[in-house]
Amino acid sequence: MKTQLIDGKSFASNMTQKIALEVKQLQQEKNITPGLAVILVGNDPASEVYVRNKTKQTHRVGMRSFMHLLPETTTQEEILNLIARLNKDPDIHGILVQLPLPKGLNADTIIQAITPHKDVDGLTAYNTGKLALGHKDGFIPCTPLGCLMLLQKELSSLKGLHAVIIGASNLMGKPMAQLLLQEGCTVTIAHIHTRNPEKLARQADILIVATGCSELVKGSWISEGTTIIDVGINRITTKDNKTKLIGDVAFEEVLGKAAKITPVPGGVGPVTIACLLHNTLQAARNTIK
Amino acid sequence: MKTQLIDGKSFASNMTQKIALEVKQLQQEKNITPGLAVILVGNDPASEVYVRNKTKQTHRVGMRSFMHLLPETTTQEEILNLIARLNKDPDIHGILVQLPLPKGLNADTIIQAITPHKDVDGLTAYNTGKLALGHKDGFIPCTPLGCLMLLQKELSSLKGLHAVIIGASNLMGKPMAQLLLQEGCTVTIAHIHTRNPEKLARQADILIVATGCSELVKGSWISEGTTIIDVGINRITTKDNKTKLIGDVAFEEVLGKAAKITPVPGGVGPVTIACLLHNTLQAARNTIK
Numbered sequence: 001m002k003t004q005l006i007d008g009k010s011f012a013s014n015m016t017q018k019i020a021l022e023v024k025q026l027q028q029e030k031n032i033t034p035g036l037a038v039i040l041v042g043n044d045p046a047s048e049v050y051v052r053n054k055t056k057q058t059h060r061v062g063m064r065s066f067m068h069l070l071p072e073t074t075t076q077e078e079i080l081n082l083i084a085r086l087n088k089d090p091d092i093h094g095i096l097v098q099l100p101l102p103k104g105l106n107a108d109t110i111i112q113a114i115t116p117h118k119d120v121d122g123l124t125a126y127n128t129g130k131l132a133l134g135h136k137d138g139f140i141p142c143t144p145l146g147c148l149m150l151l152q153k154e155l156s157s158l159k160g161l162h163a164v165i166i167g168a169s170n171l172m173g174k175p176m177a178q179l180l181l182q183e184g185c186t187v188t189i190a191h192i193h194t195r196n197p198e199k200l201a202r203q204a205d206i207l208i209v210a211t212g213c214s215e216l217v218k219g220s221w222i223s224e225g226t227t228i229i230d231v232g233i234n235r236i237t238t239k240d241n242k243t244k245l246i247g248d249v250a251f252e253e254v255l256g257k258a259a260k261i262t263p264v265p266g267g268v269g270p271v272t273i274a275c276l277l278h279n280t281l282q283a284a285r286n287t288i289k
Numbered sequence: 290m291k292t293q294l295i296d297g298k299s300f301a302s303n304m305t306q307k308i309a310l311e312v313k314q315l316q317q318e319k320n321i322t323p324g325l326a327v328i329l330v331g332n333d334p335a336s337e338v339y340v341r342n343k344t345k346q347t348h349r350v351g352m353r354s355f356m357h358l359l360p361e362t363t364t365q366e367e368i369l370n371l372i373a374r375l376n377k378d379p380d381i382h383g384i385l386v387q388l389p390l391p392k393g394l395n396a397d398t399i400i401q402a403i404t405p406h407k408d409v410d411g412l413t414a415y416n417t418g419k420l421a422l423g424h425k426d427g428f429i430p431c432t433p434l435g436c437l438m439l440l441q442k443e444l445s446s447l448k449g450l451h452a453v454i455i456g457a458s459n460l461m462g463k464p465m466a467q468l469l470l471q472e473g474c475t476v477t478i479a480h481i482h483t484r485n486p487e488k489l490a491r492q493a494d495i496l497i498v499a500t501g502c503s504e505l506v507k508g509s510w511i512s513e514g515t516t517i518i519d520v521g522i523n524r525i526t527t528k529d530n531k532t533k534l535i536g537d538v539a540f541e542e543v544l545g546k547a548a549k550i551t552p553v554p555g556g557v558g559p560v561t562i563a564c565l566l567h568n569t570l571q572a573a574r575n576t577i578k
Contacts, residue, residue, distance in 0.1 A: 108422075108424075124418070125414075125415050125418030125419045125422055125424065125427075126414050126415055126418055127418065128417070128418035128421045128422055129413070129414030129415055129416065129417035129418030129419070129421065130414045130418070132417045132418065132421050132459070132463060132467075133397075133414055133417055133459050134459070135397075135414065138414070159482050160482045160483070160484050162483075162484070168470050170421070170422050170423070174421060174467075174470070177466070177478070178421075178463075181457050181463070181478060181480075184480075184482040185482075186477070186478065186479050186480070186482070186483040186484070186489070187477070187478045188475070188476070188477040188478075189466070189470060189475065189476050189477075190475050191470075191473075191475070193448050193449045193473040193474075193475070194449065194451075194475040195449050195451070195475070200475070
């Protein structure tokens with residue numbers, strides 16, 4: 001079986017082109033320019049790359065971007081005060097706090113301080129609950145939303161398929177499970193305490209891996225015909241001292257077995273950013289009513 | 290293997306005795322009597338039985354019970370007005386709307402109108418989200434909370450066990466999955482679109498069935514040693530025209546294979562009501578701070 005690569009880059013590019021047109025229309029018809037505020041605390045190099053990418057894309061589709069680059073020494077109270085101001089600012093439609101935060105800051109308290117209608121990352125209790133209850137008017141976390149969009153494009157119907165998700169985080173694994181349940185998938189969630197992940201993975205029609213462990217999933221874990229979504233982005237240093245990005249799946253080993261797979265990079269990553277723009281546009285539109 | 294019956298009745302009886310003592314203490318020390326408002330619309334006979342039971346138990350532990358029995362013709366607006374009043378009433382700590390509601394009423398709009406700190410059924414978006422995020426200060430729906438308590442009592446540790454949940458409702462299957470993930474279980478959620486539920490059920494260390502289909506789960510679905518929680522309560526009429534309650538599991542068929550099982554009646558049912566009292570007591574205590 002020839003494994004087909006799922007081209008997240010071109011999918012995201014189509015999405016952002018469409019979003020750019022819709023932003024223009026919103027400006028012309030309603031005089032609203034969607035605005036996204038991004039808060040980055042400290043100097044984590046990976047986070048800086050992500051934030052720079054998000055800002056660049058925000059500009060590219062014609063939205064306003066408000067960067068708040070705060071030093072590592074910023075107190076929790078200062079961040080909460082900033083969020084309180086952004087919550088009230090009519091030019092800001094979406095607020096994103098780049099994770100992870102430096103030690104000593106309580107990420108949960110900070111995230112929950114974002115007003116739900118500007119929570120474009122979908123991480124507040126209110127939006128998390130709306131997703132779990134199947135309400136359609138909340139914000140869905142960008143990475144699982146992107147994975148769902150890719151799956152819907154690649155597979156004709158998800159109903160009745162067995163999706164196995166490895167990784168049970170609040171940002172990815174758990175909301176992904178909710179989305180796939182809504183599509184009629186049977187869903188298995190595996191994680192660090194799971195005794196036989198390879199046995200479960202072999203039963204999957206759809207295998208979604210989001211663990212942060214480089215090449216955790218081996219070729220022997222994959223049955224013929226599985227569609228794999230590899231959410232991992234792990235930086236490794238090669239023998240000739242270069243930095244390389246690899247996923248949570250041993251890519252070479254699954255080629256020829258899997259039906260389809262997202263490459264790393266160029267798979268889930270670009271679609272995640274496009275989904276952030278999609279959510280920010282939605283937040284701006286919601287202010288019309 | 291001799292199958293052990295899980296005695297929900299005596300577990301619930303121990304729980305309510307303890308709650309009764311704590312209610313007395315709360316009255317003596319803080320002059321607070323927990324109060325539960327129950328709203329029943331229409332004349333569904335099963336709902337009337339449930340509500341009567343809940344009221345009886347509420348009284349028995351020394352709480353106040355406020356029954357609102359409304360005719361089938363009640364409008365959505367009237368119910369929303371009632372909930373708005375109850376939300377503000379300082380004597381009411383918990384509000385419960387008995388489901389299902391008559392046709393023409395939007396259950397979701399009505400439930401979401403309950404203020405989250407009186408939502409002792411744990412069904413508002415805010416409490417649903419708190420559970421999904423692993424926050425410990427929200428209200429957890431009573432039936433899955435009761436099932437978890439029974440499992441914790443019966444099994445020494447849940448970590449790493451494979452729990453298979455059949456039924457993916459907002460009231461039971463989905464919150465149950467969240468609770469078991471938090472305990473370190475691997476979780477599979479099956480439902481009406483699942484292609485091979487019997488194959489999945491045979492992999493379960495813990496099998497939880499909440500489908501409303503009488504005796505859906507047959508003996509052949511069960512592997513030796515599985516612990517079964519049967520959440521179903523189905524009323525059937527026997528040949529001699531008597532009403533009998535049966536579960537979602539073919540009870541006789543699994544005896545000798547399952548390690549443990551909750552009987553119907555006398556399993557999950559009584560524990561659910563005890564959990565409602567537990568949540569109402571918690572809601573009353575939360576008003577102290």
